[in-house]
Amino acid sequence: MPTLDDKHWFTEVEDVAGSAFSLLIRRKLHEERSDYQTIEVYETEHFGNLMVIDGFTMLSSRENFLYHEMLAHPVLLTHPAPKRVCIIGGGDCGTLREVLKHDSVEQAMQIDIDERVTRIAEQFFPELTASNDDPRAELLFSDGIQWMADAEPGSLDVIIVDSTDPVGPAQGLFTADFYTDCRRALADDGLLVQQSESPLFHLDIITSMHQDLRSAGFGAVRTLFFPQAIYPSGWWSATMAATGEAIPDFRRIDAGAALDTTYYNADIHAAALAQPQFVRRHLAAQD
Amino acid sequence: MPTLDDKHWFTEVEDVAGSAFSLLIRRKLHEERSDYQTIEVYETEHFGNLMVIDGFTMLSSRENFLYHEMLAHPVLLTHPAPKRVCIIGGGDCGTLREVLKHDSVEQAMQIDIDERVTRIAEQFFPELTASNDDPRAELLFSDGIQWMADAEPGSLDVIIVDSTDPVGPAQGLFTADFYTDCRRALADDGLLVQQSESPLFHLDIITSMHQDLRSAGFGAVRTLFFPQAIYPSGWWSATMAATGEAIPDFRRIDAGAALDTTYYNADIHAAALAQPQFVRRHLAAQD
Numbered sequence: 283m284p285t286l287d288d289k290h291w292f293t294e295v296e297d298v299a300g301s302a303f304s305l306l307i308r309r310k311l312h313e314e315r316s317d318y319q320t321i322e323v324y325e326t327e328h329f330g331n332l333m334v335i336d337g338f339t340m341l342s343s344r345e346n347f348l349y350h351e352m353l354a355h356p357v358l359l360t361h362p363a364p365k366r367v368c369i370i371g372g373g374d375c376g377t378l379r380e381v382l383k384h385d386s387v388e389q390a391m392q393i394d395i396d397e398r399v400t401r402i403a404e405q406f407f408p409e410l411t412a413s414n415d416d417p418r419a420e421l422l423f424s425d426g427i428q429w430m431a432d433a434e435p436g437s438l439d440v441i442i443v444d445s446t447d448p449v450g451p452a453q454g455l456f457t458a459d460f461y462t463d464c465r466r467a468l469a470d471d472g473l474l475v476q477q478s479e480s481p482l483f484h485l486d487i488i489t490s491m492h493q494d495l496r497s498a499g500f501g502a503v504r505t506l507f508f509p510q511a512i513y514p515s516g517w518w519s520a521t522m523a524a525t526g527e528a529i530p531d532f533r534r535i536d537a538g539a540a541l542d543t544t545y546y547n548a549d550i551h552a553a554a555l556a557q558p559q560f561v562r563r564h565l566a567a568q569d
Numbered sequence: 570m571p572t573l574d575d576k577h578w579f580t581e582v583e584d585v586a587g588s589a590f591s592l593l594i595r596r597k598l599h600e601e602r603s604d605y606q607t608i609e610v611y612e613t614e615h616f617g618n619l620m621v622i623d624g625f626t627m628l629s630s631r632e633n634f635l636y637h638e639m640l641a642h643p644v645l646l647t648h649p650a651p652k653r654v655c656i657i658g659g660g661d662c663g664t665l666r667e668v669l670k671h672d673s674v675e676q677a678m679q680i681d682i683d684e685r686v687t688r689i690a691e692q693f694f695p696e697l698t699a700s701n702d703d704p705r706a707e708l709l710f711s712d713g714i715q716w717m718a719d720a721e722p723g724s725l726d727v728i729i730v731d732s733t734d735p736v737g738p739a740q741g742l743f744t745a746d747f748y749t750d751c752r753r754a755l756a757d758d759g760l761l762v763q764q765s766e767s768p769l770f771h772l773d774i775i776t777s778m779h780q781d782l783r784s785a786g787f788g789a790v791r792t793l794f795f796p797q798a799i800y801p802s803g804w805w806s807a808t809m810a811a812t813g814e815a816i817p818d819f820r821r822i823d824a825g826a827a828l829d830t831t832y833y834n835a836d837i838h839a840a841a842l843a844q845p846q847f848v849r850r851h852l853a854a855q856d
């Protein structure tokens with residue numbers, strides 16, 4: 283049975299599930315301790331570059347398209363006319379790049395607490411930051427929780443919470459207080475989406491998020507599912523919430539057809555909204 | 570960075586992708602060399618029991634429902650009246666169990682070359698073999714390739730190829746010759762489904778399978794996608810082929826609603842048929 287040494291392999295252990303995922307690496311390209319976290323970059327054998335924060339895999343060149351497309355496109359094509367978009371977190375700029383593919387968007391703000399993530403992405407993942415000079419893009423480096431508390435009521439159409447796991451600096455982004463501020467900052471027809479971990483390993487996080495979003499005044503909540511090879515279980519989710527009473531499946535399906543994507547298309551959008559039977563049962567039991 | 574020792578972890582390395590997946594184990598429950606392969610069973614910390622064949626993870630108690638449900642239910646609910654079903658491989662009996670949930674099925678034959686897989690499943694995965702005394706079930710232990718070559722023309726409604734990877738004893742199940750025999754054994758409206766590896770890592774296998782199935786006389790071919798945590802990339806596929814000129818999405822959606830499942834439901838069935846953009850492009854380029 284193979285033993286994986288730490289010279290040739292980067293390994294992330296998921297304690298809750300007793301599982302681990304490893305990638306064969308050629309070398310470590312970078313490591314630093316920023317004001318908020320430890321950021322590492324590896325050159326892998328078959329996944330391109332890999333960014334790791336506090337020991338957790340964040341993204342690889344090879345398959346970040348799955349996560350970034352699924353965080354940006356479903357919510358933006360569900361909103362009837364998203365003009366003002368705010369990304370909380372997302373310092374690698376991959377989500378921002380997807381957001382800027384939408385012609386309706388007039389302003390795309392990215393608020394990440396750690397500027398170093400963006401600077402490192404510029405160096406090691408230049409394809410993700412290539413749209414950063416778009417005049418609609420605005421990169422702010424500050425505390426997203428405080429920023430949202432200060433945001434003008436009704437000033438945003440879509441909020442995308444592209445955070446790390448609910449430990450460390452991102453913990454405050456998984457709370458009803460934060461969602462209440464988001465709800466207030468959203469205009470009519472406003473939508474929020476947030477990465478919500480693995481359906482197989484973290485169903486409790488998805489459940490709490492549903493409860494917290496509803497208690498913060500969101501009228502409808504719906505979880506999307508998609509594959510993500512480098513995250514625990516290889517299966518990930520994002521949870522969408524509407525200021526209104528329902529989340530329509532699509533409102534601008536025609537706009538979606540024009541997007542240049544690798545995973546997303548209209549069929550995949552609809553597919554991501556399908557609720558596995560065990561999730562359906564679990565969420566129904568909480569209502 | 571964690572180093573995974575082989576005392577506490579079972580690790581499967583995927584050479585093509587330079588990735589590895591590991592599960593925390595309590596102990597090895599069983600190991601034997603059968604006439605065909607090496608079979609191991611581990612007790613894991615959080616995934617229940619784990620069956621490993623020739624070093625590759627086959628199934629865990631915790632999440633085999635994904636694979637078995639997605640191999641059985643979509644194809645059986647697409648066929649208008651599946652009465653005679655044949656499973657090639659599938660020695661753990663998990664697919665057979667799902668097949669037997671369908672009232673329309675009158676005969677469910679499982680042809681696995683290695684009887685030891687079934688005997689070990691009886692001992693360590695009794696929940697999978699619990700339906701084996703159903704009078705409709707017939708367990709044969711012989712070479713599925715030869716069996717299919719000898720099968721009476723038009724004698725089967727649905728063929729499910731539930732095999733290991735296309736190396737070793739299963740290699741012959743991924744060939745146009747085998748598909749030609751399957752095509753001949755199927756009646757009108759007949760359908761075949763076969764596990765077809767990871768869309769992220771093995772798109773070439775999916776592509777060859779499409780070509781081989783068409784060259785064997787199948788009129789329509791369609792790949793289904795679903796998560797599978799313990800398989801490489803955590804994302805898996807099965808490819809369905811029809812003797813007719815099209816694969817309708819469902820024909821017996823009402824029958825599906827009555828099934829007792831953990832992952833599958835009608836929404837998930839439709840979702841699994843959605844083709845990711847890169848798969849769509851890749852397959853279109855081959856046509």
